[in-house]
Every structure is written in structure tokens, then in C-alpha cells.
Amino acid sequence: MHRLYLDHNATTPPSAAVVDRMSAVLSQEFGNPSSVHYFGQRAKAVIDQARSEVAALLGADPSEIVFTGGGTEGDNIAIRGVAEALEPTGRKHLVASSIEHEAVLNTLKAFARRGWRTTLVPVDQSGIVAPDALRTAMAEDTALVSIMHANNEIGTIQPIAELATIAREGRAVFHTDAVQSAGKVPIDVKALGVDLLSISAHKFYGPKGVGALWTRRGLRLQPALTGGKQERGRRAGTENVAGIVGMGVAAREAMARMTTEGVRIGALRDRLETSILAHVAGTALNGAREPRVPNTTNISFDRTEAESLLIALDLEGIAVSTGSACSSGTLEPSHVLKAMGLPVHRTQNSIRFSLGAANTDEDIDRVVAMLPAIVEKLRSLTRTPVARRL
Amino acid sequence: MSGGVDSSVAAALLSGQGHEVIGLSMQLYDQSGQQSFGSCCTLDDLHDARRVASVLGFPHYILNFERQFAETVIANFVTEYASGRTPIPCAHCNSDLKFSTLLARAQGLGADYVATGHYARVEQAPGGRWLLRRSQDGEKDQSYFLFSLTQDQLARAVFPVGSLTKPAVRAEARRIGLTVADKADSQEICFVPDGDYATFVASRAPSVRAGAVVDTQGQRLATHSGVHRFTVGQRKGLGVSASAPLYVLKIDADSGDVTVGPRTALDRSSLTVSGMNWISREAPGDWASASAQIRHRHQPATGRVRAIDGARAEFEFDAPQSAVTPGQAAVFYDGDIVIGGGWIE
Numbered sequence: 001m002h003r004l005y006l007d008h009n010a011t012t013p014p015s016a017a018v019v020d021r022m023s024a025v026l027s028q029e030f031g032n033p034s035s036v037h038y039f040g041q042r043a044k045a046v047i048d049q050a051r052s053e054v055a056a057l058l059g060a061d062p063s064e065i066v067f068t069g070g071g072t073e074g075d076n077i078a079i080r081g082v083a084e085a086l087e088p089t090g091r092k093h094l095v096a097s098s099i100e101h102e103a104v105l106n107t108l109k110a111f112a113r114r115g116w117r118t119t120l121v122p123v124d125q126s127g128i129v130a131p132d133a134l135r136t137a138m139a140e141d142t143a144l145v146s147i148m149h150a151n152n153e154i155g156t157i158q159p160i161a162e163l164a165t166i167a168r169e170g171r172a173v174f175h176t177d178a179v180q181s182a183g184k185v186p187i188d189v190k191a192l193g194v195d196l197l198s199i200s201a202h203k204f205y206g207p208k209g210v211g212a213l214w215t216r217r218g219l220r221l222q223p224a225l226t227g228g229k230q231e232r233g234r235r236a237g238t239e240n241v242a243g244i245v246g247m248g249v250a251a252r253e254a255m256a257r258m259t260t261e262g263v264r265i266g267a268l269r270d271r272l273e274t275s276i277l278a279h280v281a282g283t284a285l286n287g288a289r290e291p292r293v294p295n296t297t298n299i300s301f302d303r304t305e306a307e308s309l310l311i312a313l314d315l316e317g318i319a320v321s322t323g324s325a326c327s328s329g330t331l332e333p334s335h336v337l338k339a340m341g342l343p344v345h346r347t348q349n350s351i352r353f354s355l356g357a358a359n360t361d362e363d364i365d366r367v368v369a370m371l372p373a374i375v376e377k378l379r380s381l382t383r384t385p386v387a388r389r390l
Numbered sequence: 391m392s393g394g395v396d397s398s399v400a401a402a403l404l405s406g407q408g409h410e411v412i413g414l415s416m417q418l419y420d421q422s423g424q425q426s427f428g429s430c431c432t433l434d435d436l437h438d439a440r441r442v443a444s445v446l447g448f449p450h451y452i453l454n455f456e457r458q459f460a461e462t463v464i465a466n467f468v469t470e471y472a473s474g475r476t477p478i479p480c481a482h483c484n485s486d487l488k489f490s491t492l493l494a495r496a497q498g499l500g501a502d503y504v505a506t507g508h509y510a511r512v513e514q515a516p517g518g519r520w521l522l523r524r525s526q527d528g529e530k531d532q533s534y535f536l537f538s539l540t541q542d543q544l545a546r547a548v549f550p551v552g553s554l555t556k557p558a559v560r561a562e563a564r565r566i567g568l569t570v571a572d573k574a575d576s577q578e579i580c581f582v583p584d585g586d587y588a589t590f591v592a593s594r595a596p597s598v599r600a601g602a603v604v605d606t607q608g609q610r611l612a613t614h615s616g617v618h619r620f621t622v623g624q625r626k627g628l629g630v631s632a633s634a635p636l637y638v639l640k641i642d643a644d645s646g647d648v649t650v651g652p653r654t655a656l657d658r659s660s661l662t663v664s665g666m667n668w669i670s671r672e673a674p675g676d677w678a679s680a681s682a683q684i685r686h687r688h689q690p691a692t693g694r695v696r697a698i699d700g701a702r703a704e705f706e707f708d709a710p711q712s713a714v715t716p717g718q719a720a721v722f723y724d725g726d727i728v729i730g731g732g733w734i735e
Contacts, residue, residue, distance in 0.1 A: 308498050311451045315412065315499060332454070381498040 001317040004363050008203075008295060008356035009152050009180060010321055014246065015205040015253055015357075022207060022246040033239050034230065043241050050248025054212050057251040058178075058197065059188035066213045066231045067244050071179040072103040074198025074213040075146070077224045077235065078175045079107045082144045082196070083116070084222035086173070091143035093117045095167075097129045097158070098339035101177055104146050105335075121147070125340050127156040127287035134166050142172040149197075150181035153336040153352055154287035155296025157181065164193040173219070179203055179211075183254035184262065184293045195219055201243065205357065206250030210243035257357075265355050266294030268364050272353060273297040275368040280375050286337055286350055295355040298337075300346045303379050309351055312374050318367060321352045391415045391442065391450070393435030395570045396507025398442040399559045400550040402566050404505055405446050412501060413443035413450035416492060418459040419581060438570050445568065453495060455487065462486040464581060464594070471587065471618035472595040474641030475717025478535065478686075479579055484508075485538035493546055505548035508532045509556075512547050515670070520544035522669050524726035527555040534683055537721040537731030538667050591618040601646020603630055606639070606655065608647075617643050623656060623713025637713075657710035663720050663732025666703040670729050673697035680722040680729050682707070684714055695722050695729065703732055 005013075014022075029046050031039030048062070055062040068074045083094060094111055096104050098120040108118045119137045123129055129147055138145075145167040150157050160176050167174040175196040178187055183204025189197055196219070200211040215221060215234070227236025277283050282302030301309060306322045313320055322334065333347040353367075391397045391413045405411045415436050436452055443450030463483045470477035493504045509525035510533040520541050524531045539547065551559050563571035582590045592598060595618070603612040612629040614620070619627070624638040628650055637656055640649040661684070666673070674696055681690035682705045693707040705720060714720075714734060721731035 305495075307453060308495055312499050314451075315449065377500075378498040381494060 003317045005319050006353045007319045007321045009354035011202045012205045012356055014207055018206055018246045018249045021249045022242045025242045025245045046245050047239055050244045053248035053251045057255055058214050060214050064214050064217055066234045068211045068213050068235055070209055070211040071198055071200030074211045075103040075177050076107055077213055078196040078198055079146055080224055081221035082173045085220040086143040091141045093139045093142045095119045095137050095142055095145040097121045097147045099123055099151050099336045100148055104177055123340055127154045127340050129158050131162050134163050138170040142170055144173045146175040149176045149178040150293045152180045154298040155292040156287050157291040160192045181293055189214055201247035201250055204250050204254045207243045207246040210240050210247050262294045268359055269295055269297055269355050272364045280372050298350055298352045300350045301375055304349050304375055306349050306351055308378050316370060391439040393438035394576055395563050395573050396551050398568050398570050399563050400505050400507040402446055403550040405448055411448040413448055415439045415452045416455045417452050419456055442568055458491050468591050468594045470717045471591040472598045474617045474643035476621045476715050477717045478719055480535045481538055481719055484536055489539055489543040503546050503548045505550055507551055508549045509552055510536050510549050511552040512544050522728040525552045530556045533728050534686055534721050537719055537728055588619045599643055599646040603628055603648045603650055606651045617641050620648050622715040656712045658714040659710045660706045661714045661720055662704045662735045664702050664735055666701055666732035668730035670727050680724055683721045685718050690723055
């Protein structure tokens with residue numbers, strides 16, 4: 001079966017150049033970057049190269065890039081690092097949007113258990129945080145505001161520059177999780193006006209297990225891990241050299257392709273979305289059409305269990321996703337769609353399609369050709385109760 | 391696929407016969423933070439099921455049935471105990487979840503049948519009627535828990551291990567190299583792994599009736615904290631001391647009275663059932679000879695059965711039976727063929 005991958009917000013396949021370069025580094029640059037000798041210097045050099053490439057993707061200075069173990073780790077280092085650094089000042093209030101990734105939401109919950117106050121900024125059906133809503137959420141002792149750049153489930157882009165200004169006016173540190181926007185849309189940390197920004201390599205054709213956290217120079221950050229002095233003391237532990245190099249290659253490729261790929265994938269996404277909404281009865285788009293990352297669409301299928309639709313599509317060779325999966329891999333109602341105020345049934349009947357580099361016009365045709373019949377079958381059968389006696 | 395050896399081998403057998411197999415597991419309660427909640431369908435069990443599917447080379451999915459399980463099986467379990475009856479959640483799970491919601495989902499995915507690891511056999515009689523028969527392994531037979539399956543449900547049910555014995559199933563699992571070959575059997579009631587039904591029910595039915603333990607003359611012998619702590623036929627934990635052993639004879643959930651008496655007072659010569667499901671035949675208007683099994687581990691007793699109306703039936707034992715327990719099932723057999731069954735009133 002020819003399998004079609006439409007779940008690029010979950011992860012992307014590493015590009016050929018990434019795999020080649022990582023393979024070469026794994027076999028040839030085995031040195032420990034902290035070592036003084038030749039081997040250490042070579043490893044250090046390839047990391048520095050990658051640091052420049054990742055910095056370029058973010059419009060940042062290489063010295064401000066900390067390599068991490070991925071998006072979740074970046075979010076944790078940022079929030080915990082700032083909160084713990086500010087704890088002695090008596091600022092014990094954290095703010096995030098209600099549509100953040102679990103990496104942010106559950107970190108806030110951890111601080112709530114330690115006696116911090118936390119506020120989640122609501123969103124409306126557009127899935128976009130209104131600046132006024134953040135103003136309302138701010139308090140005298142707000143230490144940090146964390147609002148994602150692009151949402152992973154619906155793709156909407158938040159007005160980060162405006163939100164960061166509000167945080168700054170309240171003397172709070174601003175962090176943004178840019179895991180879903182990095183490599184898809186241009187990012188300039190200075191234009192955004194944020195203090196911290198985390199990204200993850202495997203969302204833009206790099207390897208899993210590596211990410212980066214950009215921190216504004218001079219920002220006080222308590223290290224999350226205690227250990228050696230790697231990454232300027234902000235992330236102790238011997239560097240994942242091959243992973244970091246792979247991330248650098250992926251960042252460079254993303255920069256080079258962003259404009260053309262954004263247009264191409266955006267057109268595919270729009271055609272997929274328009275066709276589904278036109279040809280499958282009882283469908284509706286979740287969240288605002290714009291501003292949005294170009295590869296993502298999230299659609300409700302009335303009278304359909306998202307769980308069944310996802311499985312039925314997988315059995316036909318089409319890989320899609322719903323919002324979030326729980327520990328066993330079953331589906332839970334999406335907290336993002338819930339936060340947007342959608343009725344319960346729409347939080348359980350929505351499917352996310354997230355496109356990527358390998359997708360073509362033919363792929364879209366195939367989904368559009370297949371989907372109406374699959375949805376109809378599910379609707380007719382899952383709603384027929386089997387005769388039963390108690 | 392529960393992750394146990396029976397459903398794993400059932401899947402392996404079908405896969406080996408060339409059928410297109412889709413593995414489905416049901417997540418029945420919240421797994422977050424639960425390391426050892428149940429004896430069945432825990433996170434580890436679901437992972438076992440996934441590994442089996444991966445080894446056998448077919449897709450596997452976990453369906454989230456937490457809400458449905460709570461609304462059908464657990465709600466009924468709590469209500470029954472709080473009403474002074476002794477429920478069988480497995481039977482409800484089979485007819486109201488596995489061969490209802492799960493079957494409908496499977497059909498939506500294009501499946502023609504739902505196979506499980508139950509020890510029972512389904513056959514089609516010459517007239518087209520679907521028959522439910524005891525399994526090859528009499529010790530493991532689970533037909534008692536499947537009595538409430540309708541003809542429509544039986545027509546879609548496949549029990550691949552029903553014609554095998556448990557040792558043969560384990561041997562087959564070892565032959566294929568399944569890691570679950572020597573996994574322990576699951577307990578009867580998966581959502582109360584410690585067996586403490588009373589605490590489980592009390593936490594979900596806080597208004598459950600406390601009352602008195604009384605003798606057959608209505609004389610008060612002791613007080614108790616809830617009718618859900620008792621089952622007809624129970625001897626231990628009555629909180630009464632007497633010269634001869636006392637047994638629970640009757641539970642009145644409205645007054646809270648639990649009547650106790652000597653073992654001989656437990657004998658019944660007949661019973662009636664509601665929710666009667668006829669399988670091997672239409673409802674007999676006249677008496678038909680049969681044997682009745684009145685709980686899971688009960689040697690069927692001979693007698694005769696007849697329909698009272700569309701939903702009820704009565705059974706007369708040739709010799710009186712002890713502890714006919716309301717809420718349990720009475721399943722009527724003709725040899726190893728299930729005639730039908732219902733819930734003891």
C-alpha cells in the first residue's frame with residue numbers, strides 16, 4: 001500500500017541531507033566538544049556551525065542559542081528557569097494561553113502545586129489570543145507569560161509582538177513556544193520582542209531529541225540541570241553532537257525553502273480544506289483561516305468519532321491525527337478546541353491534517369476522493385445500534 | 391485484545407488462517423497515574439496487546455471507551471449492589487459494550503466480525519439460527535457470561551479459542567513465541583482489582599442503605615453499614631454470632647433489612663428471570679426440559695423452563711438449589727447448547 005503522511009505537526013521525516021550529515025558526524029566527529037584536544041575541537045566546531053545556522057533561522061545571535069533535548073525540554077528550561085530565578089523577588093504568578101502545548105500547561109500545573117498562582121488566558125472560536133485578554137490576566141506579580149507562536153492543533157498564529165509588549169509593560173518575562181512555526185513561517189526574535197523562544201528540530205525535517213532555546217542576552221535563568229558548563233551553564237550534559245548538526249542542516253534547508261514551500265504547501269492545504277468542506281456534508285473548519293501556518297487544517301466531521309475516522313483513514317493508508325493522545329495512545333477530547341468554546345461533540349470529532357515536503361497534488365486528490373465514502377460509512381454504521389436486551 | 395493470552399492467541403489463529411485482522415483494545419478507565427489499577431486492560435496490558443499485534447504483523451488501535459464503560463457496566467454494577475442484588479458486570483460488558491459499541495465501531499472500519507478470546511463456541515443451526523455452545527474446555531467455559539448475546543450479535547461473533555483447552559492455548563502462544571504465553575489469567579471483575587466491591591460501590595453510591603441484620607422472625611441481630619456488603623448465600627462477615635452457621639437469605643434494599651437464617655432456608659425449588667434472551671429456540675409456551683446454571687461456578691441443575699412473557703421466564707428445579715441470587719444470571723442449557731438466559735429476580 002502506498003502510504004500517505006499528513007501528520008507533519010507530529011513529526012517530519014529527516015531530510016536526506018540531514019541524514020547524510022548526521023551519519024558522517026556520528027562516524028567521524030565522535031569527540032567530546034568539551035575536550036581540549038583535536039577531537040574535541042572538531043566536535044566543538046561542528047556544533048558552532050550548527051549554532052550559527054539555527055540562530056539564522058531565528059534572526060538571533062549564535063551566542064544566545066542553547067541546544068536542548070527538544071521542544072518540551074526547551075519549554076521547561078524557559079519556564080522553570082525564569083520562575084526559579086524570579087522566585088526570591090516575590091513574583092509568583094505565571095500566565096499562559098489556554099491552548100498551549102502540554103509541555104507548558106503541565107509545567108504551570110507543577111508550579112501551581114508549589115503554591116504559585118497561574119492564569120490561563122482564554123481564546124475565542126478563532127483560536128487566537130486577544131491582547132485585551134492578556135491585559136486582564138496580568139497581575140502585579142506576574143513573573144512570566146508563555147504564549148505559543150503557532151498552535152499545533154489548528155495552526156493559528158498568535159500576535160506575539162503585541163502580546164510581548166503587554167508582558168513587558170507589566171515587567172514580566174515573555175516566552176513563546178515556536179515549535180510549530182519554526183521552519184514554516186519567518187521568525188525574527190527581535191521583531192517578536194520576546195525574551196525566550198523554544199523550537200524543536202524534528203518538526204522541520206531534523207532529528208528527534210534535539211531542540212533549541214533562544215534566550216535574550218542578559219536574561220536571568222536558573223539552570224534546569226546541574227552539571228558541567230556546557231551551553232554556557234544553561235544546559236549541562238555532553239552535547240548531542242550529531243543531533244545538533246542535523247538540526248543545523250535542517251534549519252539551513254528550511255531557510256532556503258521557506259518562501260517557495262510555504263506557498264506550495266499553503267495551496268495544497270487550501271485545496272484540501274476547501275474540497276473537504278465542499279464535498280463532505282456536516283464539516284466545519286476549526287479556528288481562524290488566517291493568520292495560520294500554511295500546512296495545517298483542522299476540521300470537524302459532524303456525527304463522526306474522530307477516533308474511528310483516524311483509524312479508518314490509517315487502514316486506507318492515510319496518516320492523520322487529532323489533537324492530543326493520552327498515555328495509552330487513545331484519543332482525548334482536544335483541550336484546544338474545548339478552550340475555543342466549541343461544543344463537546346466537536347472536540348471529539350475533529351481531525352488535523354498537517355502537510356509537508358513530500359505531499360503533492362495527487363495526494364490531495366486521493367484524500368478528497370476517499371474521504372466522503374469513509375465518513376458516510378462510519379456515520380451509517382456507528383449510529384446503528386445493535387439490537388440488545390438487558 | 392486485552393493483552394492476555396486468550397485474545398492474543400485468538401488473533402494469531404485468525405491471522406494464521408489468512409483472515410485480515412485489525413487489533414482493537416478497549417481502554418476502559420483513566421490510565422493516567424494508574425500504575426496497577428486493574429488486573430486487565432491496564433497500560434501494561436494495552437502495550438502487551440500492541441506488541442502481539444506488531445509481532446503478528448497486523449494494525450492495532452486502542453479505543454477509548456471510558457465513558458461508555460462507566461455509563462453501562464460500572465453504573466449497572468453499582469446500582470445492582472445498592473439494590474441488594476449481586477451483579478455480573480462481565481455479561482453486561484459482553485452484550486452492552488464488546489458486541490454493541492465495539493462491534494459497531496469495528497463494522498464502521500469495514501470488519502465483518504468481532505473475534506474475542508472467549509471460551510465458547512458459536513455455530514449456525516440448519517434452520518439458520520445462531521447457537522451458543524460451551525467451550526471444549528469445560529473448566530474455562532464462558533458461555534454463562536455470553537447468554538445475553540442476541541442473534542444479531544452472535545452472527546457477528548467469532549471465538550477462535552472456544553474449541554481449544556487453556557493448556558492448548560498457552561502451548562499455541564509459546565509455539566508462536568508470544569511473550570504473553572505464561573501471563574496470569576485475569577480476575578473476574580477487572581475494575582475492582584483488590585476485590586473490595588463494598589468500598590468501590592460505597593464510593594460511587596454514597597446514599598446506599600444501612601440497616602439491620604435480622605432473623606427469619608424479624609428479630610434484630612446486628613446493624614450493618616450497607617446492603618451492598620451482602621450477597622444471598624453469604625456466610626462470613628455478618629457481624630452476628632450464633633450456635634449454628636447463618637447465611638444471608640434475603641436483602642431488602644428499601645428497608646435495609648438483611649435476613650439471615652440456616653443453610654436449609656436457602657433452598658429454592660424454582661426461580662424467575664427477567665431480560666430473558668432466547669438463543670437456541672423461540673420462547674417455549676409450554677414447559678421444556680433443561681438444566682439451569684445459576685452462577686459462574688455452579689454445576690447445572692436439571693429441571694424445566696418456560697416463558698412467562700416476552701421478557702421473563704421461570705425455571706423449576708428437579709431438586710431444590712441453594713442460594714438463588716438475585717442479579718446473577720440463570721442460563722439454561724440443553725447439553726452444551728445454551729437455550730437462553732436471564733437475570734434472576
